[in-house]
Amino acid sequence: MSLPKRYLITSALPYANGLKHVGHLAGAYIPADIYARYLRAQKRDVVFVCGSDEHGTAIPIQATKEGTTPRAIIDKYHEAMKQDFEDLSMSFDIYHRTSEPIHHETAQEFFTYLNDRGELETKETEQYYDEEAKTFLADRYIKGTCPNCGSDRAFGDQCENCGRTLSPDELINPVSTLSGKAPVKKKTSHWYLPLGKHEEFLREWILNEHKDDWRATVVGQCKSWIEGGLQSRAVTRDLDWGIKVPLKDAEGKVLYVWFDAPIGYISATKQWALNNGKDWEPYWNDKDTKLVHFIGKDNIVFHCIIFPIMLKLHGNILPTNVPANEFLNLEGDKMSTSRNWKLDMRDYITDFVKKENGGGQTVDMLRYYLTQIAPETKDSEFMWKGFQDAVNSELVSIFGNFVNRTWVLMHKLCGGKVPKLHEELLDDEDRKLMAEIENAKAKVENLLEEYKFRDALFEVIDLSRRGNQYMQKKEPWIVAKQLAENPEAQKSIDNTMHLCLQLSANLAILINPFLPNTAKKMIGMMKVVEKMLDWENAGKLKLLSVGYTLRAPELLFRKIEDDEIKYQVEKLKSGLVKPETTTTKVEEAKSETANLKSEIQFDDFAKIDLKVGTIVTAEKVEKADKLLKLSIDLGFETRTIVSGIALHFKPEDIVGKQVVVVANLAPRKMRGIESNGMILMAEDKEGKLHFVSPSTVINPGAGVS
Template sequence: MKDFKRTLITAALPYANGPIHIGHLAGCYIPADIYARYLRAQKKDVKFVGGSDEHGVPITIRAMKEGVTPQDIVDKYHAQIKESMAQMGISFDIYARTSDKIHHETAAAFFKELYDKGLFEERETEQFYDEKTNTFLADRYITGTCPVCGNPNAYGDQCEKCGSSLSPEQLINPRSTLSDAVPIKKTTKHWYFPLQNYEPWLKQWILEDHKEWKANVYGQCKSWLDNGLQPRAMTRDSNWGIKVPLPDAEGKVLYVWFDAPIGYISATKELTENWADYWCKEDTRLIHFIGKDNIVFHCIIFPSMLKAHGNFVLPDNVPANEFLNIEGQKVSTSRNWAVWVHEYVKDFPGCEDALRYVLCSNAPETKDNDFTWKDFQDRNNNELVSIFGNFVNRTFVLMHKLCGGKVPPLHAATLDDTDKAIISDIQQSVARVQTALDNFRFRDALFEVIDLARKGNKYMQEKEPWIVAKHLTADNPERERNQQKIDNCLHLCLQLTANLAILINPFLPTAAGKMLYMMKVVERMLDWENAGKINLLSVGYTLRAPELLFRKIEDAEIAAQLEKLKAGSEQQPEPVASIKPEATDGKRQTAVPIATGIKPEIVFDDFSKIDLRTGTILSAEKVAKADKLLKLEIDLGFEKRVIVSGIAQHFSPEALPGKKVVVVANLAPRKMRGIESNGMILMAEDAAGKLVFVAAGDEAPDGAAIS
């Protein structure tokens, strides 16, 4: 890898139109914070910038709903989001705002630079317009009846009842949300960025030069490039946003996805007068942490803008995460199906590290994952409390009880194989954690830290210093040797504890701080160069009494959260009859129930959300006490998956290894008979009703995307 002098880390700018939820944290903010803390521990030159995205349609819609101004909305939610980030330990060097003057000036200057170079295409198009309010309408300002499910309040871009992606032209009886008037089409002028001109460069830069990017990022970029890029409008008709800096652009603002990523630049400008070092020098490493819905903007559109401008560095990596579902359902802010961060910190005071731990250990790094309150409780109680916290607490309790509260000496001559093994475990764990962090595998890194604590518990259990202490009687000829055994055990456990503090600090900073306090050492001990050393705590040094690092989460607390989630969300939509799609002559038809046959029509965006991959069955076995289920191990090329499939009555397990299959790879995990199933295999029925595999053919390699 290229030797970079400095690193600039960005995390996606959340819309300041509402509070943040745990999906935001899992998607980019916790991973970005872990990486920033890790680089700081290595004494690297690093800046971590973020901020609120305060322009765009969601802001104005929220203002309209609440009967206030857009500025009122962004002032309210920027403050709330910033506080939530701080409460969760997200250690931004700056958390800025795109409504600030410095950002307006930076974004406008960026646009003007591209305009002066003659890079924009001016186009006139017809858009929906509200004659009563004299306003061009964004898709979200138009509502009507959904052509798929009949919902009378569908938006012009999506029906939030059935989830269908829509366009205003598809709505039945469309109307303006501003005045309830029927919108008309009116000509308007906008400036388009010719994205297609950068396609050859993007193919080389991404597909050839950045093959190390995560498979989900690389694959989505390849799909966009394979389908061909089109010009994209970089302006909008609105009075809220950054005014287009041209004399003939009255009522025009910059497209929010043009101005938002420039917010990273303006935030860095606000942070330091040396901002150009982080944006304009080739020895800077730029890393964007985002969710998968922002991949196209950060990997294709923004880099093309930077390339067109010509004076900025390009992102070296974009480690995007997938989505986090909640209790088996997609997060829905409109239905209040979410776990809000500001509510969590009130309901679980002092448990911020617990949430950070669970969201990292269950992070959707390669596929959508599911957050459940039961899993939250289990991981906290069985891993944080019973493994990590238990080891640290036992070490301090025994040190005070058997060693007078001081770090005992290490007797090198009497170290046995078990002692030497735990020293090796410490050093090997550090190497594995560092490799995982360097490659953005935060889940794997955290597992290694917890596993080291697990090994510490095992080591202590094997040594049993509390039993050895019973043989320290004055008349025992082995008294001195037994004391050395106790000293060696607790000395190494304390050094392991110090190493755990270093390793856990990027993940759980509050716990690391408590451990520093108990060990009476300064923050400098957390420097990464100290990881792996076994002389971090000086012999004879007095340590403080133990404090519990984590607390157990009780059943009643989990029950309350489940009830809160259920009560706060809207009732699930009642099943509705399917309706026929549009008539072939283009005229809309009245909704007519269909008893059987093809499901309701979908649009391409619905289908494009499904990630179909080829795979090979490696093994198959019956699931105990389940006549219909088989547990399959599938090779997807880039990883192996366990999938539980209800095909046991159609196939014998021994006949399946080697079979080519097609897998829905981004289906949310689901537990079946205690086994987590990570995907679904496509099957079809033959004329006799027997299931047969849908396969892509032997020539398709495992993991190949099907489109």
């Protein structure tokens, strides 16, 4: 298979509403940087783009918190994030921002193109409206009581206390965060992208074409969305902050941030092209371009389903791969900005990088650990003790130790010069090491091409481990003691040190995509130009010329001390904001009745856990004649359950009805809605359904036996 003519690499655009933590770094930025650096070392045509996502409700909300303007917020955090990325050696070809005029123009052109060709549809819906503030309310501008845990820290999209995803209609006693008053429902019209029209294309493209070369978690999530039924998604919203909808009848409306943000990859490429006298179009319109999106798993639906539909309709190329990572947890708990349980990139830079001379080695220490624990196939854990062990036991004791021993012994036993290789004296151990050096390139290369960065890094470290083993077997310091009686022993020393030096040169090439500062330091010790790091040189055994004088050894890494780790753990725990502890009736009921049995499938029906519930709300599921979406109060929580009873009951007639719920049935998506349980029904001989209900009203959550 021939190689693509060019590569376009993207990392998810971070929201410019605050500093980003190392979970973001591990998920979307370090993997992309490794891949881009590898491609550059291959001398391939590659452009690596990223930038700040500066629209959406997150920005004005942060501005309100800080008592300033949205513009001040994006200016502040754009510069902060850009600097943090630079300090941690991210090699973006451009770090752009979606507030730039070129992005507004690009996004508006994209919308106009789709709208003029009838690819968008308009709908009138009812949304919450603040009569005092005279504005429609985005989900995040609505606050109320969580129906799940009873917390008053619930917003229209999510509860800050229990983390449950919500809709504004589920909130108890909703109020506007702008005025503090209860909002009203008001009609508004918006443009929508009808995702369902493109289901056949997605099935063929993802579930058939890419079912084997994309990560299983990515394909699995896409399959779940597709089979759950794709709904139309709003392209516009009522908001002051954002890109104005370029139509006369769209006053007060902006493009939804999910629509404009990925277009930021295109506008960033345009700006890069302008800055460098290049043509941007082949990178987005030529099928001989390989487009790769690096993201976290929470962005899969946008980059694998929604944005590809947009690209297809606009005539652009589609992503070749979307190697999404899972989540990175911290010291046994999920990272949370609201609870301050996180490690910001800025904190690491302040505590480690800025305290070092140049900071390169501590930057690479973090890059190493985050790659070693990369959540490529499942969630992983950042542990400060794990960081210390990875640095001290591997970077220092294996990789750094081998390079340092090689330089020290070369200066001591070979006069500081690259010794000659006496081929007639090569033994089995020598030849075995030479073969491993030659084979390492293909091993690492194949893994990088498959986006298996963790495994590729292991191969590099393992090669340095092999170097240590080789040197230990050869013991040139012991052989040196025989020189007085046997001068010919110098040839054995020469061979050992020559191969160790050639291995060191190969290690610099192979480690460069992962630890660029380390590679730079190594070529400085070798007194060679950066061109030696070109990938084509990997696997070669004559990288350093015989008789060439090398510089004195420098330690590549330092050890992480116990007191540094203790300080970081204490700092983390002392800054934790604990969730509220106010006991509500919902929480009291939860503590009494939430001891559900294990999750079941139908084959495990004997383990069924039945609970009494009360239907709180009921509504028809769009484009599904048989389905009702029910909110059912189980006492300890409110569940969303999708039930096929719409032909038998009107939604308004069953609100308040008590039902029996299979409470431990595995969640299942139906028409894009996650159903968490099943209600029991009885069917008479005419085929009419009847509720299985308690004979008298009892407390929701009561068990059924």
